[in-house]
Amino acid sequence: MKVYYDRDNATFDVRSKTVKDMLKEINVFRNAVIVVVNNEVVTEEYEFQDNDTVKILSVVSGG
Amino acid sequence: MCQNCQKHPVTTLTSGRPLCKNCFLKYFEKKVRKTIRVYKLIGKTDSLVIALSGGKDSLTVLDLLSNIYTHSPSVSLTAVAIDEGIDGYRDKTLEYARDFCHKRQIPLEVVSYKEAFGFKLDNVVKGRRACSVCGVLRRSLLNRKARELGANKLVTGHNLDDEAQTILMNQFRRNVETSARLGPITGVDTHKGFVRRIKPLYFMSEKEVMTYAYLKGLTREFNECPYNRGSYRNQVRDLLNTFEEKFPGTKYSIVNSFLEVLPLLKQKEKNRFRINACSRCNEPCSQTVCQKCMVLEEIKST
Numbered sequence: 001m002k003v004y005y006d007r008d009n010a011t012f013d014v015r016s017k018t019v020k021d022m023l024k025e026i027n028v029f030r031n032a033v034i035v036v037v038n039n040e041v042v043t044e045e046y047e048f049q050d051n052d053t054v055k056i057l058s059v060v061s062g063g
Numbered sequence: 064m065c066q067n068c069q070k071h072p073v074t075t076l077t078s079g080r081p082l083c084k085n086c087f088l089k090y091f092e093k094k095v096r097k098t099i100r101v102y103k104l105i106g107k108t109d110s111l112v113i114a115l116s117g118g119k120d121s122l123t124v125l126d127l128l129s130n131i132y133t134h135s136p137s138v139s140l141t142a143v144a145i146d147e148g149i150d151g152y153r154d155k156t157l158e159y160a161r162d163f164c165h166k167r168q169i170p171l172e173v174v175s176y177k178e179a180f181g182f183k184l185d186n187v188v189k190g191r192r193a194c195s196v197c198g199v200l201r202r203s204l205l206n207r208k209a210r211e212l213g214a215n216k217l218v219t220g221h222n223l224d225d226e227a228q229t230i231l232m233n234q235f236r237r238n239v240e241t242s243a244r245l246g247p248i249t250g251v252d253t254h255k256g257f258v259r260r261i262k263p264l265y266f267m268s269e270k271e272v273m274t275y276a277y278l279k280g281l282t283r284e285f286n287e288c289p290y291n292r293g294s295y296r297n298q299v300r301d302l303l304n305t306f307e308e309k310f311p312g313t314k315y316s317i318v319n320s321f322l323e324v325l326p327l328l329k330q331k332e333k334n335r336f337r338i339n340a341c342s343r344c345n346e347p348c349s350q351t352v353c354q355k356c357m358v359l360e361e362i363k364s365t
Contacts, residue, residue, distance in 0.1 A: 029308060031308065041274060059269045
């Protein structure tokens with residue numbers, strides 16, 4: 001499955017089945033992002049479904 | 064499922080409580096209102112200037128306050144945005160800030176480094192720590208503008224993560240004087256030239272603010288200052304997030320234990336320092352010459 005991470009403006013291929021495992025897989029702090037699936041914010045327990053559109057949004061803004 | 068209403072959860076609080084969209088928005092707004100009430104951040108006749116960067120924190124605090132005080136005509140709100148002169152970054156956030164304020168009929172003043180100091184940040188950062196230079200100049204300009212607008216409080220979007228980072232940074236650098244100025248309402252002493260800063264998002268984590276901003280449609284696209292990534296603060300942010308992953312609640316513990324000793328710190332610094340007027344620009348400062356004048360002198364000398 002492909003996921004987009006806005007802070008790196010990059011798309012990753014991941015194999016994880018849940019949000020929690022995905023963040024571990026791509027080495028992103030869970031407190032530093034929110035995860036949006038099909039335009040809905042989800043928790044780390046969310047289990048991915050086929051055809052999900054997944055975006056990881058950094059919580060860092062400004063400087 | 065949401066602990067309150069069994070709907071699809073959007074977040075899990077540090078306590079382990081899952082909440083759906085509506086319950087999270089209520090939780091967030093209630094907690095901000097409580098911070099304002101408990102720390103007496105805003106009075107019935109306050110004139111507020113909100114420091115607006117166009118990022119999630121300042122947009123959230125402006126949106127919240129404009130909703131809370133919409134039926135309180137004796138509390139006035141004006142937004143002030145600083146244009147530091149960072150190409151490809153600030154122009155975008157300023158455009159969004161203008162649009163945001165226009166739609167909500169909130170007055171917005173924009174002040175630039177170029178007009179106030181004669182240069183753009185981009186042109187003076189080479190060989191310098193950008194965030195240190197920028198932070199000093201921005202704080203000084205915001206205070207001056209808030210005072211000129213007749214404000215008695217300057218509202219910032221600082222959140223729990225910002226405060227925990229600053230507490231640690233001050234510890235690492237043995238910066239007791241700066242620590243004493245922290246807290247939900249800043250400053251050690253009062254001075255007619257100094258507009259006290261208040262932080263209604265003080266107890267909201269950065270993740271909670273982002274979740275709120277996203278759910279309310281306040282954010283548009285990702286915006287991070289290009290000078291942020293290599294900064295000292297960013298390294299402390301990573302350090303804190305490493306601990307928070309392993310030991311949830313670390314950030315709350317840092318801030319809450321700091322708040323217990325803060326009154327002692329403030330008292331200590333109050334006895335040591337008085338706010339004076341800078342001998343060069345007459346702005347309030349704790350030494351003979353203010354930091355802004357020292358930064359400007361260093362820039363002009365090269």
